Amino acid sequence: MSLSFLYSTCSIQIHQIFKISKFHTKLSGMADWDDSVTKGPDTCTLKCPKAAGKRKSPIDISPNHACEVMLPELQTKYNTEKIKQKLQNVGYCWKVVTEGKYNDLALWGGPLQGQYKLLQYHCHWGDNKTKGSEHAIDGQKYQGEIHFVHINNRYCSVDKALRHSDGLCVLGVFFNLGCKANPEIAKIIDVMNKCEAKGAEAKLERNVDISQIIPFSGSYYTYSGSLTTPPCSECTTWIVFEDPIQISQDQLDAFNSLKDGTGKIITNNFRPLMPLEGREVRLVRNSNH
Ligand SMILES: [Zn+2]
Structure with missing residues (x-):
């Protein structure tokens, strides 16, 4: 499907963009982090009624049980x-908010129907x-995971997107520690010292080339799941890339210099693994891989 076709089927009016902007803000602030979220088994369900369904995230992905498909x-x-990219300390993680036109933050294809826009990572x-x-592969966790959160262009308000099973798409990219600093993550680290306290934010002086962080040439797993932070809405198509990227110990140390609202170091900010509940996990192998 051509990009021009997708654009012609999704004409966005000015007032809709305004609503998305508000949605963006709400998504940025939606997860008033609570330590209990990381302390399983599933305290999120008690706090968020929307989290009581059967398509929760994250999950333990079993490659042997994934259904290989062509998409x-x-x-x-x-x-x-x-x-524009702006780093924020939201009290439970670092976040980079992305601002721009739909055409400049677009994701489509793969398991997705229609076009999505990147809101933040x-x-x-x-x-x-x-x-x-957050996700595991055969029970094994990685050192960390970056999430790229996209909204379906069909939905122009937070309520609509969170109420629909295809409201959001999140790309998950694992990382491990390696010898070299990741040059794109380095652009975030550049301003991280301005964001040590909860609520602090700083414009990136060098924009991250997001395509360089995501291992698009590799294989990925996809399944229907939820947000992993409150309100934990079950509205997310997950695309989790198989290949991890690498960052350096110094870069991880910078992450671990950020503080929450009580002055404590932010770390281990992941939700426990959730049951698969019979869902199908699909594996898409890249032919170049
Ligand atoms: Zn996340």
Whole structure:
């Protein structure tokens, strides 16, 4: 399906963009982090009625049980030159809010119907090598996981998107520790010292080239799930890439310098694994892989 077709079927009016802007703000602030979210088994369900269903995230992905499928190519158009990126300390993780036109933050193809827009990306990480990511592969966690949160262009308000099973799409990218600093993550680290306290924010001086962080050339798993922070709405198509990226110990140390609202270091900010509940996890192998 051509990009021009997608644009012609999704004409966005000015007032709708305004609503999305408000949605963006709400998504940024929707997860008033509560430590209990990370302390299983599922305290989120008690706090969020919307989390009581059967398509929760994150999950333990079993490659042997994933159903291998062919899907249209997953495509993006993140126009680094034309968007704004702002780092925020939201008290439970770092988050980069992305602002720009639909055409400059676009995701489509793969398991998705229609086009999505990138709203923000944020990170989950741990204090040691055995944990940090939200998803696991065969029970194994990675050091951390970056989530790229997109809204379906069909829905122009927060309420609508969160109420629909296809409201959001999140790309999950694992990371491990390696010898070299990741050059794109370095652009976030550049201003991280301005964001040590909860509520602080700083414009990125060098925009992250988002396409360089996401391992699009590799395989990915996809399934229907939920947000992993309150309100934990079951509105998310997950796309979790198989190949991890690498960041350096110094970069992880910078993440672990951020503080929450009580002055405590932010770390181990992941939700416990949730039951699969019979859902199908599909594996899309990239032919170049
Ligand atoms: Zn997340």
